[in-house]
Amino acid sequence: MSFPWAEHYTPKHPAMQWIDEKLPLPRLVYNAVGAGYPVPRNLNYFWNFGVLAGLALVIQIVTGVIMAMHYGANTLVAFGTVEQTMRDVNAGWLMRYAHANGASFFFIVVYLHIFRGLFFGSYKAPREMVWLLGLVIFLLMMATAFMGYVLPWGQMSYWGAKVITGLFGAIPVVGEPIQTWLLGGFAPGNASLNRFFSLHFLLPFVIAAVVILHIWALHIPGSSNPTGVEVKGPQDTVPFHPYYTAKDGFGAGVFLILFAVLLFYAPNYLGHPDNYIEANPLSTPAHIVPEWYFWPFYAILRAFTVDFFFVPAKLLGVLAMFASILLLFFLPWLDTSPVRSGNYRPTFRKFFWILIVDVLILGYCGGAPAAEPYVMISQVAAAYYFAHFLIILPLISRFEKPLPLPNSITEAVLGRHAIEGEREALPGMGSDPQPSHAG
Amino acid sequence: MIRIGAFLVGLFFAGWLLVSFLVGAVAYVTEPPAVTVEHEFHRDPKHVAFSFDGPFGKYDQAQLQRGFQVFKEVCSACHSLKFVAFRDLKGIGYNEAEIKAIAKQWAIKTPDVDPKTGEMSTRDPIPADYFPKPFANNVAAAAANNNAIPPDLSLMTKARHHGSAYVYSLLTGFQAQPAELLKEFPDAKTPEGLHYNPYFANLNLAMAPPLTADGQVTYGDGTKATVDQMAQDVAAFLTWTAEPKLENRRRAGLATIFFLLIATGLAYMAYQNIWADKKKAA
Numbered sequence: 001m002s003f004p005w006a007e008h009y010t011p012k013h014p015a016m017q018w019i020d021e022k023l024p025l026p027r028l029v030y031n032a033v034g035a036g037y038p039v040p041r042n043l044n045y046f047w048n049f050g051v052l053a054g055l056a057l058v059i060q061i062v063t064g065v066i067m068a069m070h071y072g073a074n075t076l077v078a079f080g081t082v083e084q085t086m087r088d089v090n091a092g093w094l095m096r097y098a099h100a101n102g103a104s105f106f107f108i109v110v111y112l113h114i115f116r117g118l119f120f121g122s123y124k125a126p127r128e129m130v131w132l133l134g135l136v137i138f139l140l141m142m143a144t145a146f147m148g149y150v151l152p153w154g155q156m157s158y159w160g161a162k163v164i165t166g167l168f169g170a171i172p173v174v175g176e177p178i179q180t181w182l183l184g185g186f187a188p189g190n191a192s193l194n195r196f197f198s199l200h201f202l203l204p205f206v207i208a209a210v211v212i213l214h215i216w217a218l219h220i221p222g223s224s225n226p227t228g229v230e231v232k233g234p235q236d237t238v239p240f241h242p243y244y245t246a247k248d249g250f251g252a253g254v255f256l257i258l259f260a261v262l263l264f265y266a267p268n269y270l271g272h273p274d275n276y277i278e279a280n281p282l283s284t285p286a287h288i289v290p291e292w293y294f295w296p297f298y299a300i301l302r303a304f305t306v307d308f309f310f311v312p313a314k315l316l317g318v319l320a321m322f323a324s325i326l327l328l329f330f331l332p333w334l335d336t337s338p339v340r341s342g343n344y345r346p347t348f349r350k351f352f353w354i355l356i357v358d359v360l361i362l363g364y365c366g367g368a369p370a371a372e373p374y375v376m377i378s379q380v381a382a383a384y385y386f387a388h389f390l391i392i393l394p395l396i397s398r399f400e401k402p403l404p405l406p407n408s409i410t411e412a413v414l415g416r417h418a419i420e421g422e423r424e425a426l427p428g429m430g431s432d433p434q435p436s437h438a439g
Numbered sequence: 440m441i442r443i444g445a446f447l448v449g450l451f452f453a454g455w456l457l458v459s460f461l462v463g464a465v466a467y468v469t470e471p472p473a474v475t476v477e478h479e480f481h482r483d484p485k486h487v488a489f490s491f492d493g494p495f496g497k498y499d500q501a502q503l504q505r506g507f508q509v510f511k512e513v514c515s516a517c518h519s520l521k522f523v524a525f526r527d528l529k530g531i532g533y534n535e536a537e538i539k540a541i542a543k544q545w546a547i548k549t550p551d552v553d554p555k556t557g558e559m560s561t562r563d564p565i566p567a568d569y570f571p572k573p574f575a576n577n578v579a580a581a582a583a584n585n586n587a588i589p590p591d592l593s594l595m596t597k598a599r600h601h602g603s604a605y606v607y608s609l610l611t612g613f614q615a616q617p618a619e620l621l622k623e624f625p626d627a628k629t630p631e632g633l634h635y636n637p638y639f640a641n642l643n644l645a646m647a648p649p650l651t652a653d654g655q656v657t658y659g660d661g662t663k664a665t666v667d668q669m670a671q672d673v674a675a676f677l678t679w680t681a682e683p684k685l686e687n688r689r690r691a692g693l694a695t696i697f698f699l700l701i702a703t704g705l706a707y708m709a710y711q712n713i714w715a716d717k718k719k720a721a
Contacts, residue, residue, distance in 0.1 A: 041717055083522045085593070086684070093684040094691065238717060246710040253703025260699055264692025265494045268597060276598035276681070277590075286640065306459045313459075320452055327448075333441045358588035372472060374461050390449025394442045 003222065007035045032215060038237035038242055040225035042413045046120070047244075048224070048251035049113035054211065055252055056106035059206050063099040064148075071151065073197035075190045078153035079278040085351040097267035103145050104270045105259050107293035116333075120350055121340030122224045128332040129217040131417030135328055137210050142201040142294070142325075147196040149291055150188070154275030159288045161188040161196070167301070170315040187281060212378060227412045228340030229405055236409040286370045296359050299378040300324050300385065302370050322384070327389050334389060337397035344403040348394050351388060358384045475629040480533040480620050482612070482637040483603035489675055491603075497686055498679055503531040505658050506676025509669050512656045513649050515547070516692040517584060519572040522593035523680050530683050531676075538566045549572040585632045587645030596674070597681040603674045605638065610670035612638040643658065 009030040011017045020027055030036045070089050072081040085092040117123055123131035146164060150157045165188070169179040184191025195410070222231060231237055238244075262269065274285045290298055304317035313340055327334075342349045356382050365378035406412040483525035490499040507528070510520070525542040535540065549571045564571060573589075574580035580588045596602030616635045621628060629635045633643040653665045662668060679685075 013604060013705045042667065080522070087522065087527070093688060097688075161720065216591060242713050243717065246706070246713045250703065250706040253706045257696060257699045257703060262694045264688055264695065267688070273600055273602070276594040280610050301454055304459060306455070306462050308455055320456075323448065323452065327445070330441055330445060334445055335441075372463065372467050376460055379456045379460035379463065383453040383460070386452040386456070388451045390445040393447065393452070 003038045003231065003234075003237065005237075006031070006038050007239055008322055009034075009036055022366070032219065033245070034241045035238040035239040037219065037222075038231075039223050039240050039379055040231055040236060040409050041238045042225050042227065043223065043241075043244070043247075044226050044407050045251065046112070046116040046226075046250055049116060050108045050246040052109040052251060052255050053106065053113055055255065056102060056109055057204065057207060057211065059102045060099065060106060060412055061208070063095045063102060064201075066095045066202065068201060069151075070196075071197070073151070075153060075193055075279070078151065078193060082152045093265075097263050100271060101259065101263045101267060103148065104291070105255070105262075105295065106141065107145070109255070110141065114138070116358065118355075119342040120224060120226060121228055121335070121337075121342070123332045124335065124340050125222060125332065126221040127218070129220075130214060131332060133210055133214040133217055134330060135325070137207055137214060138201055139325065140210065144200060144207065145291065145293065147200040147203075149275075150193065150196045151200060152275060153279045155277045155279055155283075155285050156272045156275040158188055158281065159285055160278035160290055161192060163288055164290075165192075167318045167321075170318045172310065172315070180399075187258075188279075190409050192407075224340065225409060226341060226343065227409060228344065229409055229412070230406075232408045255327065292363070292367060295364070296362040297321050297324060297366070299323075299362040299366030299374075300382045302366070302375065303379045303382040305375060305379075324385060327386075331389065331393075335393050335397050337400060337402065339402040339405065344405055345396075345400060346403060347400040348393075350391055353394060354384070355388050355430045358388070460605045476620065476624040477641055479623070480617070480637055480642060481640065482608075484601045484608040484638060485611075487604050487607050487671060487674075489603055489671075489678070491675070491678060492683060494689065494692075496689075498531070499675065500532040501660055501662075502672050502675045503679050504533075504668075505660065505662060506672035506674070506679075507531060508656055508658065509650075509673040510592075510676055511545075513669075514673065515570070515573065516644075517580075517589040518575055519574075519589075519591045520570040520593050520680060521591050522569070523683075524567065524569045525564060527683060530548040531679060535566070542568065543568050545571065547573055550575075559595060585645055589646070592677055592680065594681045596678045602681065603678045606677055609636060609644075610640040610648075610650055610673065611667060612636045613644075 009020070009024075009027040011020045011026065016026060019025070027036075030331040047307075065086065070081060070085040070092060072078055082096065086096055087093075089095070110240040117131060117134070130275075146160070150161045161183075165179050165182050168182060169175045171178065180186055183189070184195060225231075272289065272291075289295075298321075301321040304313045304320060305315050308316055337345065337348070339345055342352055360363065361381045362378055365374040365381065445516050490496055490502065491626050505579050525538050525545075528538050529535075542564040545564050547570075549564045551560055552558070553560040574583060593638065596606055599605040605642045613634055616629050627642075629643045634647055635642060635644055636644045650666045650669050653663070655666075656664050656669060665700050682688075
């Protein structure tokens with residue numbers, strides 16, 4: 001796959017040769033994330049977040065499997081078993097806080113990964129399938145995170161489950177039967193908790209499978225890069241290992257430091273105090289809010305306050321919330337500009353930053369109580385969100401005059417003058433000024 | 440086709456959101472939302488300094504023991520502490536013999552089954568037992584407390600914003616209803632049997648002031664048991680019950696971050712080294 005100049009896997013040790021003949025798994029890894037995968041040489045730090053998302057998934061699966069060993073999926077004991085994990089299990093507090101904050105960090109890196117894709121046009125041909133699979137991962141993550149938040153069976157768990165499954169109740173005629181079917185009852189209860197636990201355990205492995213498809217689809221055209229100019233020859237790429245494994249190693253270190261600071265010194269900062277109160281179906285919390293990573297979508301849900309003739313406002317909100325994510329699936333066909341990178345799209349770039357601010361405003365309003373002025377602000381912000389993707393972006397790609405693109409990746413990195421010298425130096429590759437022991 | 444469809448969908452959602460905005464804005468201007476009594480008179484917790492504040496703070500064991508004494512002599516009459524066991528008191532500096540004695544002398548007994556007859560009975564708690572609940576069930580708790588169920592206190596300081604300061608503020612915050620409140624909101628008079636407290640979410644609390652006079656408990660370590668001191672001590676104790684692993688967590692964090700800083704520094708040097716021949720030519 002990818003480029004003809006990719007390095008080939010040649011096992012030296014007889015044992016590896018023996019394995020390679022029977023099951024070429026090392027070869028697969030070598031070609032996927034080893035020296036056999038040539039990557040553009042000019043990736044910036046925004047290209048770290050894919051690997052970091054993979055790291056976050058691994059952290060979630062490891063801590064989650066351990067948490068599951070101490071958890072009782074029964075409404076009578078769920079809250080207590082989580083507390084017992086925190087108090088009596090060796091390093092149980094570490095597993096629990098790592099899992100809860102790990103979910104937040106997973107979303108942080110995935111949001112940065114998505115915004116990287118939006119700015120640099122990573123969704124454009126020939127990488128549409130990478131983008132679509134990425135969105136499938138995002139949807140699976142949202143489902144997994146929502147169900148995971150229900151498991152501790154605190155007040156926000158219970159009422160969050162009630163509100164979110166209640167969204168299906170807004171669908172006319174079949175809505176309420178669907179809601180009852182999803183919950184296994186008329187309100188969140190033991191049946192709901194058991195199925196949520198089962199699915200919460202299953203879905204991360206589905207995510208892992210789609211991640212494999214995501215990477216597979218990426219390797220057909222190869223990675224995109226900040227110029228958006230396609231790879232033209234061997235001088236434009238470096239092998240993934242050691243170049244990007246080294247860079248990702250540094251990125252992972254920075255990620256883990258930030259993660260550790262939150263995990264060890266403010267583990268409840270991103271949580272809601274109400275979830276330390278055991279679920280009580282008879283007492284509704286003053287403000288029901290989801291976890292922070294759902295706030296922008298929650299703001300869109302609540303922004304619809306006026307019925308559209310016979311369509312109730314609640315149903316509109318539900319449709320809009322789902323539409324706000326589903327529209328991203330159409331992005332490769334909405335943005336028709338042949339230029340990928342926002343660096344060479346002056347008009348696009350301005351609107352991109354407006355979108356970022358807009359989503360942050362939506363997020364802020366989604367976490368605030370459903371009162372004025374937050375509802376009015378989120379109405380304007382949500383209107384811009386839809387207008388941005390569905391109206392403005394297609395128009396920009398039609399009328400914008402992009403800046404001149406560099407001729408090649410190498411030219412963008414080294415400047416036009418240096419190219420001739422680089423071409424000569426390439427075959428030997430012996431110009432390393434200091435002795436290198438790495439790799 | 441996709442773009443025309445998207446355009447129409449976008450126009451619909453954006454347009455209807457702006458209509459909703461206008462409807463909301465008109466309503467906001469013509470009839471501004473009423474100011475509630477909670478909005479105007481609810482107070483954020485007072486500022487109070489604890490030994491465990493900040494990233495390097497530690498529990499003050501003497502204070503935790505004093506707080507435990509306040510819990511034992513005052514709070515535990517009505518409030519349960521169901522996620523804490525007597526054996527956990529090791530964490531606030533009691534030894535095994537002391538814990539055994541504390542459990543044995545605990546005023547509330549642990550429900551059990553009589554080994555001879557199989558009848559329900561009670562026995563003295565042992566260190567392995569969790570703190571027994573003061574009421575047999577919620578109905579009994581409500582019946583004894585003017586229809587309000589005293590909440591479990593194990594996690595109270597994590598179940599409220601700024602929980603430690605909240606507990607302290609609530610305990611020291613009981614007061615007469617301000618005159619201007621009654622002038623502005625004549626209907627908001629504290630109902631019979633409730634108690635005004637501006638640190639409580641809806642201002643009126645079923646719990647009567649529990650700490651009423653200096654010297655209500657007699658501290659073994661000679662600390663003067665003012666109401667303020669007792670409130671601080673029990674708030675510290677309840678912070679410990681909610682987060683008994685706080686000190687382990689902060690210690691582990693220091694070691695982890697120290698390790699990660701070194702590892703990341705090395706990773707950065709490896710990254711620079713490997714890329715040395717690929718960076719911009721001078």
